[in-house]
Amino acid sequence: MSPLPGPDQPATGLPAPGLPDVVATSRLRLPLVSPEDAEGMLAGRRRVSWHPDYPSRADQDAAAMVRRTAPEGDACWGMRHLVRAGDGTTVGSIGFFGPPEPADDEVPEVEVRFGLVPDARGHGAATEALSALLAQTDRLGTRVRAGVAPTDARALKVLARCGFTQLRGAGLEGELVMVRPLPA
Known part of the structure; x- marks a missing residue:
């Protein structure tokens, strides 16, 4: 007799879709920001x-969106610390504004934000972090x-290096809305 699926697994025995912690x-390393850290x-x-x-200040604004209790699977789509593996220093954050939702064309879509402390800029960390998350979203x-x-x-x-080639227009505050198409 096989064991019942746990809370992380659907009845098929496959892992529930989502991003790793x-x-x-x-x-x-890009660990999720815990509710305690937020x-x-x-x-x-x-x-x-x-x-x-x-x-x-932008990191604190993003931390305000971290919930102590999130629906199952939603927490993995939140804010993450951006930590240098060599010395373990947290130098920024990267993450999503919540789980994917269907866009007008019904493709699941999510919005990302990222930022680094000034000392960490110019060394490819933002591009590397975003590329790592994009590999997961592509999957x-x-x-x-x-x-x-x-x-x-x-x-x-950073967005250009990571393949954000579509300009969708401007947001309410005048920001450009860039989109990275899914790989074929």
Whole structure:
């Protein structure tokens, strides 16, 4: 007799679709921000392993979206710390604004945001982190979009390097909405 599926597995025995709790590359780890870390970020508390400039105001805004209790599978689509694997220092964040939802063409789509402390910029970390998350979203058949200020040349370069080739227009606050098509 086979065991009953656990909460992470549907009756087929296959893992439930979603992103891993930690996405890793050779130079980076991208663990989910825990509700405790989010509360600390909002209260101005810091961990010793965080860079002195982390979290930024934008990181704190993203932390406000981390919920203590999220529907099963939704938490993996949240904010992540961007941690250098070599020294374990958290130098930024990257993540999604919630689980995928069908776009107008019914393709599941999610919005990403990312940011680094100034000392960590210019070394490819944002491109590497975004590429690692895109490999996961591609595996799940999820398209990714990003809102970016038209004056943010660094973010525009990261998005271009990662294949965000479609311009969908401008958002309510004047940001460009860029989309990365799913690979064929």
